[in-house]
Amino acid sequence: MLQASDEEWNFALNLNVRAQFWAIQAALPRMLENDDGAGRGSIINMASVCSSIKGLPNRFIYGTSKAAVIGLTKSVAADYVANGIRCNAICPGTVDTPSLHDRINANADPVAARKAFIARQPMGRLAKPEEIAPLVVFLASDESVFVTGQAYAADGGITI
Numbered sequence: 106m107l108q109a110s111d112e113e114w115n116f117a118l119n120l121n122v123r124a125q126f127w128a129i130q131a132a133l134p135r136m137l138e139n140d141d142g143a144g145r146g147s148i149i150n151m152a153s154v155c156s157s158i159k160g161l162p163n164r165f166i167y168g169t170s171k172a173a174v175i176g177l178t179k180s181v182a183a184d185y186v187a188n189g190i191r192c193n194a195i196c197p198g199t200v201d202t203p204s205l206h207d208r209i210n211a212n213a214d215p216v217a218a219r220k221a222f223i224a225r226q227p228m229g230r231l232a233k234p235e236e237i238a239p240l241v242v243f244l245a246s247d248e249s250v251f252v253t254g255q256a257y258a259a260d261g262g263i264t265i
Contacts, residue, residue: 109166121170122177125150129181129192136190148192149244150178154260158196161225171196175256182254191253193244198260201231227262 129148136146155161156171174194181192199205199222212218223230237259243249244257258264 113166117166117170118173121167122173125174126177129177133185133190137185137188145189146191147245147249148178148181148190149241150174150192150194152178152194152196152256154196154198154258154263156196156256158256158258159264178256179254186253191244191249193249193252193254194256195237195240195244196256196258196260197232197237198258198263199226199231200237201233205231225263227265230261232259232261 129150132146132148136148139145152174153167153171155164155168157175160168175196178192178194181190185192205222209215209218209222240257240259244252
């Protein structure tokens with residue numbers, strides 16, 4: 106935290122919070138329209154278990170920005186629930202993505218860095234994107250029409 110710069114802070118907030126805010130702001134007018142004027146839709150934000158759910162070492166800026174996404178999610182859900190618009194967040198643990206590969210490869214010892222990421226996973230492995238995708242499909246579908254304002258952890262047991 107003491108080494109965090111304004112540039113790093115702004116980058117994380119722009120990428121993780123403002124981008125989702127801007128996407129919601131762009132989509133809401135259309136979501137509020139339908140034949141009877143009642144609105145309808147499902148907004149799915151991407152947060153993280155590294156947020157208000159769980160603090161992780163050396164992830165101050167990232168965790169703070171993802172906690173803000175959960176707050177954004179709950180606020181949008183509360184503001185638009187009466188309009189038939191749901192808003193939920195998915196909070197994955199560590200997922201094997203190109204972004205993670207970049208972080209790992211930026212370390213002096215990428216092999217050790219990858220092992221460290223895996224070691225903090227109770228399941229002993231990283232998540233695959235296709236293991237998170239079914240939760241996205243569920244939250245976008247009519248199967249979840251009574252679900253709003255929730256932060257769903259898909260974390261391989263990090264929070265247990």
